[in-house]
Structures are given as C-alpha cells and as structure tokens.
Amino acid sequence: MSDEMLRALRDELGEAGVLTDPERLVPYVVDQRDLVKGSTPAVLRPASTPQVMAIMRLAARHRVGIVPQAGNTSYCAGATPDASGRQFVLSLERLDKVRSVDPLDAALSVDAGVILKHAQEAAEAAGLYLPLSLGSEGSCRIGGVIGTNAGGLSVLRYGMTRDLILGLEVVLPDGTLVSDMRRLRKNNTGYDIRQNFIGAEGTLGVVTGAVLKLIPAPTRRATAWVELAPGVPLPEMLALVRRETSELVSSFEFITARSLALVRAPGGRLKSGSGGVILVELSSSSRHLPVEAVLEGAMGELVEQGWAEDIIIAQTEAQRADMWQIRETIPEGEKRAGGSVKHDISVPLSRTVDFLAQGGAAVAAYDPRLELSVYGHVGDGNLHYNILVPPGEERLAFTARIGRELAPQLYDIAAGMDGTFSAEHGVGRLKRELLQHYADPGRYRVLRGIKGLFDPQGIMNPGAMVDPSDGLPS
Amino acid sequence: MSDEMLRALRDELGEAGVLTDPERLVPYVVDQRDLVKGSTPAVLRPASTPQVMAIMRLAARHRVGIVPQAGNTSYCAGATPDASGRQFVLSLERLDKVRSVDPLDAALSVDAGVILKHAQEAAEAAGLYLPLSLGSEGSCRIGGVIGTNAGGLSVLRYGMTRDLILGLEVVLPDGTLVSDMRRLRKNNTGYDIRQNFIGAEGTLGVVTGAVLKLIPAPTRRATAWVELAPGVPLPEMLALVRRETSELVSSFEFITARSLALVRAPGGRLKSGSGGVILVELSSSSRHLPVEAVLEGAMGELVEQGWAEDIIIAQTEAQRADMWQIRETIPEGEKRAGGSVKHDISVPLSRTVDFLAQGGAAVAAYDPRLELSVYGHVGDGNLHYNILVPPGEERLAFTARIGRELAPQLYDIAAGMDGTFSAEHGVGRLKRELLQHYADPGRYRVLRGIKGLFDPQGIMNPGAMVDPSDGLPS
Structure with a gap:
C-alpha cells in the first residue's frame, strides 16, 4: 500500500517533491521544543495547490494520515507525525510565493508556505505593514501562523491572526478545493467557513493560500520602559493606558525581574521595578499625530497614580531596540x-x-x-x-x-477564573487531554462533529486536537 | 401534532410565553421591509435559556420548524416564517437582561434579546463604549445583530459584529446548550465554533447570550463634511485618511447628491460637492491626543491633492449631529x-x-x-x-x-471585481438563490454540510440561507 502510494506520489510531485532519505527526514519529525520525536515514510513537498489536492486525493483513497507542516515551530507538537511510521509529512516549504500586494486594498495575498518575515517585507516594500510579530517570525510560515491562530506582540491593538485574515484557500481531506481569496472587508453570504480552519492546526484541511489584512506603515513609535512599583493593579493600569492613548498602544508587555535577569546582567540602565516591568509601545502612521506627547501624557498619569518607580522613554531607535531585545530574547534566555x-x-x-x-x-x-x-x-x-x-x-x-x-x-x-490552558500556542498533540478535560461538554461534542464533517476518515493530522465523530451525538 | 406540541409549549413557557391570538401574531409574520408575509401557529416567547432548550427539544421531537426572531429588522426576511402556517416564531424579546458589565475586562454580557440601544447605554454607564452603531439600533436586538453579523457606521475602525464577540451562548437544534461566555481575549483551544453561529441567521441554533467587547469611551470627536471634487479617486483618498489619522478614523461615509436631496432641501450649508460627499469622523478617548488637529492635518492634505471643493469641520456638537442626521435619515428619505x-x-x-x-x-x-x-x-x-x-x-x-x-x-x-451581493445585510429568504449562484462550489458544499451537521432535520429557520446536506458530498 505504502509503496503504491509512494509511486503515485512521485508521479504527481516529481523526485524533488518526495523525500525519503532518512537523514533528510530528521528535521521534519521532531518538534521544535525537542519534546516529541515521530517517524514518517516520506516528506511530501508540493509546489502548487493542485499538487496538494493530488496528495489529499491519494491519501483519502489509501486512508493514509497526512501531517501538514509549515515552519515546524509549534509549541504543542502540532506538526509532528506520530511514531507509527505511517503518517506522511506534507511540508508547505515550496509553496513560498507572495502572490500579490494590493496597496489600495491594504491586502497581501500569499502562498501558505511563505515565511512570516518575507510576508512582512513584502508589505513594507509597498508602504504598508503586516501587524503580526512573533518570536519565530524568521522561520515560521503563514500556514502555521493561521493553523495556530498565532498571537504575538501586537494583539492588543491588531488582534490575533484570525482578525487579519481576509481570504483563505484550503484543500479539504478529500482533495476538494475551497477557495475564498477575495480581498473583501465585508461579505455576509453564509457561514464564514474560513473561521473553522483558522486555529485548526491542519486537522480539517490544508491551508494553501491566504489574503492578509495590512495597515498603514507606522512611521513613528514611542516606547516606554515602566519600572513597576510593588502591588500595581495591572488591569487598572492597562485600562488607563488604553484610554489615554486612545488605543494607539500596540504593545503592553509584562516582564518579571527573574525573566529580565535571564537576558541581562545586573547594573544596566534598564532594570526591573519592585513589581517587574511593563514595556509600552505606541505607534502611528500619521505626520499629524504627536505620538510621543500622547505617550508622555499617559505615562504622567501612571506616575500620578504612584504605579511607577521609574519610567524610561526611548529617545533613539537604538534605545527602543534595546528594550525590545530584552523582551524578545527571554525564550532563548530560558533555554540557556x-x-x-x-x-x-x-x-x-x-x-x-x-x-x-x-x-x-x-x-x-x-x-x-x-x-x-x-x-x-x-x-x-x-x-x-x-x-x-x-x-x-x-x-x-x-x-x-x-x-x-x-x-x-x-x-x-x-x-x-474563566481562563484557559492555551492562550495562543494551541492544542496540538501535547494538550489534547486538557482540551477534553476543560471544554464545555456541548462545545466538545461540536468540536468532534466539525472534525467528523470535514475529515470523516480521520486522515488529516491524526492525533492532533480531537478525533472525528459521526454527527453531533447526544 | 400541532395541538400536542402547543400544549407542551404552554406547560414549559406558561401562558405569557405562547401567543396564538391572530391579531397579536401580525407584527411577527411580516418582515420590516414589507416584502414577505408569512404565517405561524404561535409566537413563542421564552424568558430564559432553559426555556429555549425546552422549545428546541420539543421542536426536534415533533420535527417542527422554528424561526428565531430578535428585533425583526432583517433586510433579507431572515426572521420571517413561510406561508405554510407550520413554522413557529421564537421571539427573543423577553430574554432582555444585561447580565453584567465588566469595566476592567472591557466586556458586556447580555441576553440575546437585549435591544442594541440598551446594550450601548449599559456600556456608557460604565464609562465604556460599544462600537456598534446601526440605523435600527433602537429596535434591533443583539441576537439579530449577531445572526446577521451586522456592520454599520464604524466597521472601518472597530470591525463587524464578529470582531466584537468575546463569548457566545447557543442552543442547538436538538436542545443542547453550547456555552462559551468567557471574557477572554485569547483562547486557542480547538476550532472557534462560535464563528459558525455569527452571521448564520439562526439557521444553526438559537443564540441566547453573548459577551461583547467594549472600548474606552470616546470623549473627543472630530467630524468633517468633505464636498468632493469631480473624479476623486476614493480608494486613494481613503488610504490617505487612514494613514494620516493613524486609523483613528472611525467613519468614512459616502453620500451622493441625490441621496442628500432626499433628506435636505437645497440651499443649506451642508451641500454636495460635484462628486458627492464624504463624512469623516475621528474619535479619541485620550485627554492627551489633539484629535481636532489630527483631522485638520489630514483634511489639509486632501485640499493639497485637489480632492475637496470645500471642507466643513464641525465646530459644535450640534453641527456634528446635523451632519450625522443627514447620513442616518437617508433610508427614511427613500421611503418617503x-x-x-x-x-x-x-x-x-x-x-x-x-x-x-x-x-x-x-x-x-x-x-x-x-x-x-x-x-x-x-x-x-x-x-x-x-x-x-x-x-x-x-x-x-x-x-x-x-x-x-x-x-x-x-x-x-x-x-x-471579486465583490459580493451582500456586504452586511445577509442572505435570509430573499438571497438564497444568489448565494447558490455566486458561491465557490467547494464552499457551497461546505455550507450545506455545516447546516446538516448542526441541523440534520432542517428545523432551524427552514427556508433561510441553505438546506442541510448529509456530510460533504463530492
């Protein structure tokens, strides 16, 4: 069965599209946190959407599991095959073309294998900005960003990935293409089925393309390092900063003293307050908006409230970069x-x-x-x-x-507290049981029903998130 | 069958919960545009979510169609029963409690029958703002706003209804409750199934409650009436205004001379330019942000571009209200x-x-x-x-x-042009055929599959949007 399928796959994808050399397979079968090691007969590397459709038709016929993989940066092993050696990895890495940038539509159309950083650069080249900023942006790919509904550093102002999707192109587990790559801001014509695929971690279909919402490129940024007094009521502080910056605040990041110490030797200018640090950033695309003055006004109110031991406002781009470097290197600091x-x-x-x-x-x-x-x-x-x-x-x-x-x-x-075990990292293979344990029972049944509707054979990223069910059992 | 069901409904809902007097039924069976007239054996008025669950369990057992109705302001007859006299109307009007306002969460929890205006007032009383502004806000109800994914006057900045939903409570056609009323900004734990019900026009279940996202209350507004020169490239103008206001622009409304003439006698100060009018409004919640100066700066650039014959900036709240009165009374003007x-x-x-x-x-x-x-x-x-x-x-x-x-x-x-026949009004009963005609074939199959998953018996708002299918037929 596997041999016959491999032959058919080589016919469809060509030699470059099917990796079977064990050494070359290694990076595709281990998750980026080095927690899960799987096995695969082959890594499939389609170079076009029709090739993805061909793969899924073959997989459906042979009832073979397909694990879509974009940049392989999941924190929950969402893109790692199991140890059976029977699940194929479908890598998006050759689907890496920017299809178009449309400045007047403020929209960017891309293949799902485009690296986030390259998408950002394509937007910038057109005088616009893709407000998706992740630690892994140099290696994660758009398909994975969509599959995990990634968050990152500017969700506060621009939302999650979900909020930035205008169009989507998806291949269903039976090989059907669902294409909705329109650049519309408004389109109330039936269920927004695209939403099901966002955050689905490749368990309902393979995202092959997307249209992303862009914003005017920020030309002015104002950034403050707030050393917190002890016992600051962070929710009240956040409400004040949102209000008094009129929501121009794009980042409001918390750093504890211990996290800071992982990346910076003591004695520098950027130190922790007794209650940790908040990194606040405002950004603006307007020549008429004095964003620095708005930041200073809001920071003045924090001082009045007694919430800050000290506030350092970045005076140069280098100072701003230095503040962000601390925030962004904490995960590496933890690794070290x-x-x-x-x-x-x-x-x-x-x-x-x-x-x-x-x-x-x-x-x-x-x-x-x-x-x-x-x-x-x-x-x-x-x-x-x-x-x-x-x-x-x-x-x-x-x-x-x-x-x-x-x-x-x-x-x-x-x-x-009505909170959750996964804010932005997803479920993948590592948090399946948590999902079942914590989900509202009615909701969990619907999750399995949705999975069963799209993937009745259970061939799409099997083992991630949920197993299919037949309808919505009572 | 109908009699037995009516008896059971009276047991569950009490006398006040079941209207059968023909005179009282009249307003529930005609759509607000007076295009479609239906018939119903009874209007059901549940006063609690458990009563909605009881209704749906009975309807499922008797295979009777249920047409959810909120404020009955659909432009597509989305909430009007057919003429068979066999579909029950389920009115949300007694589910009208504001459950809670949570200022630090910037969230408002409501029953689905709350009138939009009352939801706005509840937010304002807590110093916050619900950025949903519709012509029908005095009579439309939250459940209908969600069912049609309503847009309105500030989508440009704050998005559609979809973008303002934090939590949702839904009763499925079999009576199952799906509850996700958490006030979380981020929660990546499985498919976001709530999205299916937003814009579904009551065809997948009955929305009984919702948590809406609030924003800091705008305290300063700056509004301009731009009389357009002939041939203005509106997309370029929009891009400039978005950029140079740093997206503080919350409304960018177009009015043609003919629409203006429907509501205003000639000779007033607010007149049309050769190319019509754009009404621009910026809003801000910050004491430190000179929103008037930002508007003036951006408007100056329009003049430089030669795009405006005249620009009037509202100097008083009365002038601002006058500008908006024109925009908001055009539908009435058309009726007159x-x-x-x-x-x-x-x-x-x-x-x-x-x-x-x-x-x-x-x-x-x-x-x-x-x-x-x-x-x-x-x-x-x-x-x-x-x-x-x-x-x-x-x-x-x-x-x-x-x-x-x-x-x-x-x-x-x-x-x-990759556009659509329904931007914000939905599909309802009037645009079903358009949906089938214009939808991508793969997408249309998924629409029917989703309908079939949630409502296999086709009892939920039958005749609206799509009919159910069994799975995703090839």
Whole structure:
C-alpha cells in the first residue's frame, strides 16, 4: 500500500517533491521544543495547490494520515507525525510565493508556505505593514501562523491572526478545493467557513493560500520602559493606558525581574521595578499625530497614580531596540539557563494579578525552590508562566513531572477564573487531554462533529486536537 | 401534532410565553421591509435559556420548524416564517437582561434579546463604549445583530459584529446548550465554533447570550463634511485618511447628491460637492491626543491633492449631529420618496469608483429615467446602491422586476471585481438563490454540510440561507 502510494506520489510531485532519505527526514519529525520525536515514510513537498489536492486525493483513497507542516515551530507538537511510521509529512516549504500586494486594498495575498518575515517585507516594500510579530517570525510560515491562530506582540491593538485574515484557500481531506481569496472587508453570504480552519492546526484541511489584512506603515513609535512599583493593579493600569492613548498602544508587555535577569546582567540602565516591568509601545502612521506627547501624557498619569518607580522613554531607535531585545530574547534566555516548562495561560484582563498571586502560591507550595520566569502579553490577559528547569534536573523528566503534578493545579486556577490552558500556542498533540478535560461538554461534542464533517476518515493530522465523530451525538 | 406540541409549549413557557391570538401574531409574520408575509401557529416567547432548550427539544421531537426572531429588522426576511402556517416564531424579546458589565475586562454580557440601544447605554454607564452603531439600533436586538453579523457606521475602525464577540451562548437544534461566555481575549483551544453561529441567521441554533467587547469611551470627536471634487479617486483618498489619522478614523461615509436631496432641501450649508460627499469622523478617548488637529492635518492634505471643493469641520456638537442626521435619515428619505430597491454591494476597497462607474452605466442602459440613491460605508468597500421606485410605479412589482432584470447585472459586475451581493445585510429568504449562484462550489458544499451537521432535520429557520446536506458530498 505504502509503496503504491509512494509511486503515485512521485508521479504527481516529481523526485524533488518526495523525500525519503532518512537523514533528510530528521528535521521534519521532531518538534521544535525537542519534546516529541515521530517517524514518517516520506516528506511530501508540493509546489502548487493542485499538487496538494493530488496528495489529499491519494491519501483519502489509501486512508493514509497526512501531517501538514509549515515552519515546524509549534509549541504543542502540532506538526509532528506520530511514531507509527505511517503518517506522511506534507511540508508547505515550496509553496513560498507572495502572490500579490494590493496597496489600495491594504491586502497581501500569499502562498501558505511563505515565511512570516518575507510576508512582512513584502508589505513594507509597498508602504504598508503586516501587524503580526512573533518570536519565530524568521522561520515560521503563514500556514502555521493561521493553523495556530498565532498571537504575538501586537494583539492588543491588531488582534490575533484570525482578525487579519481576509481570504483563505484550503484543500479539504478529500482533495476538494475551497477557495475564498477575495480581498473583501465585508461579505455576509453564509457561514464564514474560513473561521473553522483558522486555529485548526491542519486537522480539517490544508491551508494553501491566504489574503492578509495590512495597515498603514507606522512611521513613528514611542516606547516606554515602566519600572513597576510593588502591588500595581495591572488591569487598572492597562485600562488607563488604553484610554489615554486612545488605543494607539500596540504593545503592553509584562516582564518579571527573574525573566529580565535571564537576558541581562545586573547594573544596566534598564532594570526591573519592585513589581517587574511593563514595556509600552505606541505607534502611528500619521505626520499629524504627536505620538510621543500622547505617550508622555499617559505615562504622567501612571506616575500620578504612584504605579511607577521609574519610567524610561526611548529617545533613539537604538534605545527602543534595546528594550525590545530584552523582551524578545527571554525564550532563548530560558533555554540557556537549562530550559523551562511552559504554560501559556490566559485569564480575563481583570484577573492577571490574581493569577500571578494564586499561581505563585501553588508553585511555592509544590516546591519552594522552583524558579518562575513569567512574562507575556498582559494587555491580552496572556501570561507565559514558565517554570525554570532546576540545575541538575533532567529536562524531559522534569517536564513530565511538572505536567503531571503541578500544571493541573495552574490550569485549574486559570479555569476557576474563566481562563484557559492555551492562550495562543494551541492544542496540538501535547494538550489534547486538557482540551477534553476543560471544554464545555456541548462545545466538545461540536468540536468532534466539525472534525467528523470535514475529515470523516480521520486522515488529516491524526492525533492532533480531537478525533472525528459521526454527527453531533447526544 | 400541532395541538400536542402547543400544549407542551404552554406547560414549559406558561401562558405569557405562547401567543396564538391572530391579531397579536401580525407584527411577527411580516418582515420590516414589507416584502414577505408569512404565517405561524404561535409566537413563542421564552424568558430564559432553559426555556429555549425546552422549545428546541420539543421542536426536534415533533420535527417542527422554528424561526428565531430578535428585533425583526432583517433586510433579507431572515426572521420571517413561510406561508405554510407550520413554522413557529421564537421571539427573543423577553430574554432582555444585561447580565453584567465588566469595566476592567472591557466586556458586556447580555441576553440575546437585549435591544442594541440598551446594550450601548449599559456600556456608557460604565464609562465604556460599544462600537456598534446601526440605523435600527433602537429596535434591533443583539441576537439579530449577531445572526446577521451586522456592520454599520464604524466597521472601518472597530470591525463587524464578529470582531466584537468575546463569548457566545447557543442552543442547538436538538436542545443542547453550547456555552462559551468567557471574557477572554485569547483562547486557542480547538476550532472557534462560535464563528459558525455569527452571521448564520439562526439557521444553526438559537443564540441566547453573548459577551461583547467594549472600548474606552470616546470623549473627543472630530467630524468633517468633505464636498468632493469631480473624479476623486476614493480608494486613494481613503488610504490617505487612514494613514494620516493613524486609523483613528472611525467613519468614512459616502453620500451622493441625490441621496442628500432626499433628506435636505437645497440651499443649506451642508451641500454636495460635484462628486458627492464624504463624512469623516475621528474619535479619541485620550485627554492627551489633539484629535481636532489630527483631522485638520489630514483634511489639509486632501485640499493639497485637489480632492475637496470645500471642507466643513464641525465646530459644535450640534453641527456634528446635523451632519450625522443627514447620513442616518437617508433610508427614511427613500421611503418617503416612494421606496427603493436596495442592493448591498461590497467590492475590494480599490474598486469602489469602478463599481460606481460600471453600475451607473448598467442602470442607465437599462432605463435612463431610473434614479439612484447611492451612499454607504466606502471605508469598508460597502455601497448601498439603491434604485428609487419611480413615481407612479407600484413598489412590489417594481422591486420584483428590478430583481429579475437589473439586479443580476449589478451583482455580476460586483462578482467580476471579486465583490459580493451582500456586504452586511445577509442572505435570509430573499438571497438564497444568489448565494447558490455566486458561491465557490467547494464552499457551497461546505455550507450545506455545516447546516446538516448542526441541523440534520432542517428545523432551524427552514427556508433561510441553505438546506442541510448529509456530510460533504463530492
């Protein structure tokens, strides 16, 4: 069966489209966090949407699992085949063309294999801006960004990936093409079926193209490093900053002292306040809008409230870059320090401080020697709540133990606040059981029904997210 | 069957919950444009979500059609029962409680029967703002706003209804409750199934509650009445205004001279330019942001470009209200003039001027005596492209003739520009055939599959949008 399928695949894709050399397969079968190692008979590298359709028709006929993979940067092993050696990897890397940039439509049409950074550059070349900014932007690809509904550093102002999708092109598990690549802002003609594929991690079909919403390119930015006083009510601070910047605030990032210490030696100018740091950035595309004055006005109010021990406003682009470099290198800092067990928590905006308190208490009660690296997009209620692997502990064993013994407590605390165990990283293979455990029962049945509708044979990224069901069983 | 069901319904809902008096039924069986008249054995008025669940369980058992109705303001007869006399109307009007306003979460939780205006007032009372502004806001209800994914006057900045939904509570056709009323900004835990119900016009389930996203209340507005020079490239003008206001522009509304004349006698200060009018408004919640200066700067650039014959900037709240009164009373003006045949066109932002030219040529070729009232949200690519009923013509007959003979040409022109026949009004009963005709075939199959998944018996608003199918037939 596999041989016959391989022959047919070579006919459809050509030699360059089918990798089977074991050495070349290695990078495709391990997730980027090095937590899961799978196996595959071949990596398929289609160079066009019709080739993706051909692959899915063959897979449907042979009932073979297909694991779509874009940049392979999932934090939840969403693009890693299982160990059976029977699931094919479908790599999007050769679908890497920018189809068009349309300045008057403020729209960018791309193949799903385009690297995020290249999409950003195509927008910039047309005087526009793609407001999607992720740590992995140099290697993640648009199809994966859509599959995980990625968030990142400017969700507060521009939303998640979902909010930036104008059009989508998808190949269904039976090989059918669903094409809606229009650049419309408004189109109320039936269910917005595109939404099902956004955040679906390739379990309902293969996203092969997308139209992304662009915005006028920011020409002025104003950035502040706010050293927090102890006990600052972050939700109130966020509400004030949103209001007094008229929502020009595009980033409102939290950094704790411990996370800062992972990337910066003590004694520098950019230090932590007693309550950590908030990095605030405003951006503007207008020559008529004094964005620096707006930032200064808002920061003045923070001082009046007694919420800041010190505020440093970047005076040069280099100073601004320095602030961002700290924020963006924390994940690497954690890796250098021996790694971390990541929790991608989200709670309602009003509960971030409560979560920090209750989560901290739970960790301390479990083992007071554990160290936390906490940072994240508190402007969206999203905390990267990471536990550093203690010196001398074996990373994978520690990860497994925390996942078993401590993570459930943290997730319960979040759930008790109407929060969630996955704000932006998704479900993949690592959080399937969490999804089943925490989902509203009615919603979970619908999830399985949707999966069953699109992928009744269960051949689309099998093992990720949910298994199909037949209809909506009561 | 009907009698047994009525008895059971009275047991569940009480006498006040089941209207059968023919006189009281009248307003529920006619659409607001007076185009479609249906019939119903009873109007059901549940007062709680469990009562909605009970209704749907009974309807599923008896295989009886249920037509959800909120404010009954659909432009496409989306909430009107058919003439069979067998479909029950499920009115949301008694589900009218504001559940909570949460200022720090910037969220408003409501029953689906809350009138939009009341939701706006609840937000304002908490110092926040619900950025949903519709002509029908005094009578439309949140459930209908969600069911049609309503747009309105500030989509340019704040998006469609879809973009403002944080949480949703839905009763499925079999009576199952799907509850996701969390106030989270980020939650990547499986398919976002809520999206299927937004814009579904009650064909997949009954929306019973929602959490809406709020923003800081605007405290400063700056509004300009731009009299357009002839031949202004509107897409370029829009791009400039968005850029030079840093997207603080919340409205960019187009009004033609003919539409203006429907509501205002000639000779006033607010008159049309040769190319019509653009009403521009910026809003800000910040004390530190000189929104008037930003508007003046941007308007100065329009003058430099030679795009404006005159620009009037509102100096008082009364002047501002006067400008908006014109825009908002055009639909009434059309009614007074004998009515209009409405086309809710959307094209990519870059094509609005092209559509005006080609649409105008098609109308003139069909009958040069016809008069157009064209206005709308060109900031979103959305044109309300209405043909006035000529004096002496019977409205319904004229509507039918235009729908048969001229509308298909207009829709074809829009489709040729990758546009659509329904930007924000939806499909309902009036545009079902258009949906089938213009949808991508793969997409249409998925639409019917989604309908079949949620509503296999076809009891949920039968006759609206699409009929169910069994799976995704090839």
